[in-house]
Amino acid sequence: MTKTTDRNAGVIIFLFGALVTFESWRMPRFEKIGGSLLNAPGLVPGMLGIIIAVLGAIMVMRFYAARRLARRGAVAAPPPHAVETPEEVAAEVTAGMQPASMPRLLVTLALSVLFAGVLVGRVPFWLAIFLFVAASIVYYEKDELRSTAATARVVAIAAAIAGATAFAVPFVFERLFLVTLP
Amino acid sequence: MLDGVNYFVQGVLGFLTPGALFNIAWATLLGIIVGMLPGLTATLGVALLTTLTFTMPSGDAILVLICMYVGAIYGGSRSAILLNIPGTPANAATVLDGHPLARSGQVGKAMGIATIGSFLGSFIGMILLATIAPMLAEAALKFQSYEFFWLAIFGIVIAGRLTALDDPLKGWIAGFLGLLVAMVGQEGIYSYARFAYGSTDLAGGLGLLPVLVGMFGFTEILFVMYQPAATAVTSVMDSVIPKAREVFRYWQTIIRSGLIGTLMGLIPGVGEDMGAWVSYAAARGSSKEKEKFGKGSVEGLMAAETGNNAAVPGAIIPVLTLAVPGSAPAAVLLAALFIHGIRPGPLIMIESPSFVFEVTAMVFMATVAMLVFGLLLTKPLLTVLRIPPARLMPIIMVLCTVGSFAIASRVFDIWVMLVFGIIGFVLRRYGFPLAPLILGVVLGPILDSNLRRGMLLSDGSIVPFLTRPISLTLWAAIAVTVLLGIPTVQDGLRRLLGRRGAGKRGDDRG
Numbered sequence: 001m002t003k004t005t006d007r008n009a010g011v012i013i014f015l016f017g018a019l020v021t022f023e024s025w026r027m028p029r030f031e032k033i034g035g036s037l038l039n040a041p042g043l044v045p046g047m048l049g050i051i052i053a054v055l056g057a058i059m060v061m062r063f064y065a066a067r068r069l070a071r072r073g074a075v076a077a078p079p080p081h082a083v084e085t086p087e088e089v090a091a092e093v094t095a096g097m098q099p100a101s102m103p104r105l106l107v108t109l110a111l112s113v114l115f116a117g118v119l120v121g122r123v124p125f126w127l128a129i130f131l132f133v134a135a136s137i138v139y140y141e142k143d144e145l146r147s148t149a150a151t152a153r154v155v156a157i158a159a160a161i162a163g164a165t166a167f168a169v170p171f172v173f174e175r176l177f178l179v180t181l182p
Numbered sequence: 183m184l185d186g187v188n189y190f191v192q193g194v195l196g197f198l199t200p201g202a203l204f205n206i207a208w209a210t211l212l213g214i215i216v217g218m219l220p221g222l223t224a225t226l227g228v229a230l231l232t233t234l235t236f237t238m239p240s241g242d243a244i245l246v247l248i249c250m251y252v253g254a255i256y257g258g259s260r261s262a263i264l265l266n267i268p269g270t271p272a273n274a275a276t277v278l279d280g281h282p283l284a285r286s287g288q289v290g291k292a293m294g295i296a297t298i299g300s301f302l303g304s305f306i307g308m309i310l311l312a313t314i315a316p317m318l319a320e321a322a323l324k325f326q327s328y329e330f331f332w333l334a335i336f337g338i339v340i341a342g343r344l345t346a347l348d349d350p351l352k353g354w355i356a357g358f359l360g361l362l363v364a365m366v367g368q369e370g371i372y373s374y375a376r377f378a379y380g381s382t383d384l385a386g387g388l389g390l391l392p393v394l395v396g397m398f399g400f401t402e403i404l405f406v407m408y409q410p411a412a413t414a415v416t417s418v419m420d421s422v423i424p425k426a427r428e429v430f431r432y433w434q435t436i437i438r439s440g441l442i443g444t445l446m447g448l449i450p451g452v453g454e455d456m457g458a459w460v461s462y463a464a465a466r467g468s469s470k471e472k473e474k475f476g477k478g479s480v481e482g483l484m485a486a487e488t489g490n491n492a493a494v495p496g497a498i499i500p501v502l503t504l505a506v507p508g509s510a511p512a513a514v515l516l517a518a519l520f521i522h523g524i525r526p527g528p529l530i531m532i533e534s535p536s537f538v539f540e541v542t543a544m545v546f547m548a549t550v551a552m553l554v555f556g557l558l559l560t561k562p563l564l565t566v567l568r569i570p571p572a573r574l575m576p577i578i579m580v581l582c583t584v585g586s587f588a589i590a591s592r593v594f595d596i597w598v599m600l601v602f603g604i605i606g607f608v609l610r611r612y613g614f615p616l617a618p619l620i621l622g623v624v625l626g627p628i629l630d631s632n633l634r635r636g637m638l639l640s641d642g643s644i645v646p647f648l649t650r651p652i653s654l655t656l657w658a659a660i661a662v663t664v665l666l667g668i669p670t671v672q673d674g675l676r677r678l679l680g681r682r683g684a685g686k687r688g689d690d691r692g
Contacts, residue, residue: 005612013355020362023377030372038637041374044630045365048358055355062351100409108407108575109604112400116583116596133576140407140572157573165577169584178237179588182596 003063010059017053021046104140111136120182126166134162186312189536193543202245202547209246210551211559213253215566217269218261221406221575224254224270224454225398225510225620229391230581232518233588240522245544247518248498251511252304252548255454255494256556259296259487261567263289272454272493275462275486282478290420290560295480297422297556298429299436299487304549306440306488307447307495312542314448315531319503319538322528327636328647332656333450334361334629337506338622339660341451343667345615350667352614357451360622361629363388370631383594390517390623392586392595393602397616398510399582400603403575405610410571422560432481435465436488443489447496451621453509454493461489495545502526502538506625510617513624521589 024046029035037043115132122128137158138145145151173179197206209231216227231250235243258269263280276296283292325333338361342353366377367387375385429436442464443457465485466475475482497508498515505527507513519526530537555563586599606616640646647653665671 009612027376028372028374030374033372035372036642038642039371039634041369041372041376043637044633045362045376048362048365052355052358052362055351055358059351059355102408105404105408108404111576112403112579112603113600115579116600120583120587120596121593129580133580136576136579137573161573161577165580169580173234173584173588177234179233179584180591181584182587182593 007060007063010056010063013056014053014060015056017049017051017056020049021053022049024049107139108136111139125181126170129169130162130166132162133165134158137161185535186316186539189539190312190543190546193536193540194546196540197245197543197547202242205242205246206249206547206551209249210253210548211555213250214257214260214552214555214563216250217254217257217259217273218563218566219569219574220261220265220267220269221402221571222254222269222578223398223402223510224251224258224272225394225514226402226578226582227251227254228511228514228518229395229398230585232391232514232521233585235518236521236588240524241540243518243522244515244524244541245547247515248541248544249548249551251515252491252494252545252552253555254511255491256297256300256304256487256552259300260293260563263292263296264564264567270454272458272490273486274455275458275490276483278462278476279479279482279486282476283480283483286478288420288478290422291424291480292483293560294422294424294557295429295483296487297553298424299439299484300491300556301549301553302436303440303443303488303491304494304545304552306437307444307492308542308545308549310441310444310492311495311499311545312539314444315499315503315538318499319528319531322504324652325504325528326650327632327639328650328653329656330628330632331636331647332653332660333504333506334625334632336656336660336663337450337625338618339663340449341618341621342615343663344446344449344452344456345617346613349613353618354667356609356614356616357618357622360619360624361626362622363393363619364623364626365630370627371634383592386590386592386594388598388602388623389589389595390513390620391589392598393623394510394514394620395582395585396599396602397606397620399578399585400599401606401610401616403579403582404603404607406571406575422557428480429484432484435469435481435485438464438468439485439488440492443492444496444499446489447493447508447512448499450500450506450508450625451510451617453497453512453617454490457493457496458486458490461485461492495542498541498545502530502541503528506628507621510620513620516624 024042027040027042027045029037029040029042111132115128119128119131138154141154141158144154170181174181197203212231213224213227216222217224227250228247231247232243235246238246254270255272258273259276259280261267261269262273262276263284266277266281268274268277280292280296283289283295338357339354342355342357343350344353346353346356364387366384368375368385378384439461442461443454446452446457446460447454449456462482462485465481466472469475469479469481471479471481493509497512500506500508501512501516501519503526505516505525507516516526524537525533582599582603583596586595587593589595609619610616636647648657666675
């Protein structure tokens, strides 16, 4: 609860809240047409900005208060829970997970942004789907690419799944359910 | 009361047509599959299915979405039992006893108990939906701007408190951030485009569905690919259908979990995962077999699954009567109701009195379909769990893109989905819950319009906000919730209660 990341998050949240409050204060009040501060566009965002800034400041103060207590050696143990909290279970179930991988995360992010933010709208949607799904599967299964035969197998599976998705999604959404696609 | 029963029966009979039964079947089955797959949540399932229902008649659309919702909350129990990973957050408590039961060779029994528990929970919640919703709608007719303002704040405060038990401050920050997200775009009095900075896209606001698909879809994809689950699926060996006495031996647990789950669903933004946890904690506290909890307790598994499924109809109650969602999937359902021209809120029992009971009938049909598929399709559904996440997640990303775009046909909404997906990943990574944020996006317009309208009505006086009876109750509840979330206050209370307990024991001995 009192990690350095919490302090950093608190600082960012405080600054964000302060910025929102400032921007809300700058919004017009339409006094010339009978408006006032009480129904100004910036009233509610300003209030929210102040609350968010206060909560961010509390996070920062909490971090330093806990650090002072720790230095004095008076760290209180967290109260025992009658049953594990959701956060504790989440920590336990990660035992059933593979190791975390930042490169895989970054590639997922890059491929997703490339697909949804760049390709969609610029190339036919079915082609964007095919390229994205195929590239993603080939990347995620790159550990299987140990021989020419294995590579051909992975590429074939990726192409098949990508092709099926590129056909099925436009067909189901546009033809069956009459939904507009990009 | 009799009118309600009549509407309910008519609703059920209306769904006994081939077309409706077909919709119930595929939507519930799809919901179970969505719930089973780690990385897909009930919220995302309902959001993506909303896209498909645009051209459907409103009754069919709501039926399909409710079936998906009920199916998905139940479906997560499968992966919780078999993979030790909850398929949806609502099934996290199921892991504690479901997986140990599976490890001890009682996979079928575990899935059967989970299925029956889900069925009974949904059934109890359905009865409470039919009885509480009309009463709550009548009480809500007394709500004016002042009360709706405090209701919005109360929703954020209670959701933040209960979805982040270890650190409610983060829950509250997430909630108020969500309220702020809702402020982007044109406001209702002067049509001034807040935080738009000249962008016509931002002036149109940040839509709930793209934000939601981003935070519950793209964020989930990022997490799954960051740390995929180990997929070790056990084959089912023993019988799935439990013995009746094995189930009804825990009838008190079932009824208590059903009531608790419905109540948790009723509280804005709290939802199914707290329905499961609080039911589980209550069952453990009053069980004669406490030592079995966490090691394969049938009672624990029953409590968790009854509680989480009871929260589904519970979450629908405030959707229909207050237009305030009880959970994240219910937030999507609320958006879908508006998309299909249905106006939930206090006037629903006056404008469409039969609608509440039609929704009750939809929950009933979805619950029966869930029971049938859950008991009959145990082995075939296991194949779904063998799909590698690496092959599924890109397809889910495509569906997230479609789902974000289809609402308003804006490419901008796809960018909203991407940005909020990244924000959601960062927030979750550092312990901030996302449910209060989504609730904030829903409640933001209610907060904004009612505060400003209230201030206009009272000529700038805050007295009505503080002194009207319902407003007073709500802000007092907010103050108590905030105070109880402060560690110093919690420690003080604990010491006070500990001292009183010791004093009482001394008096008894004396």
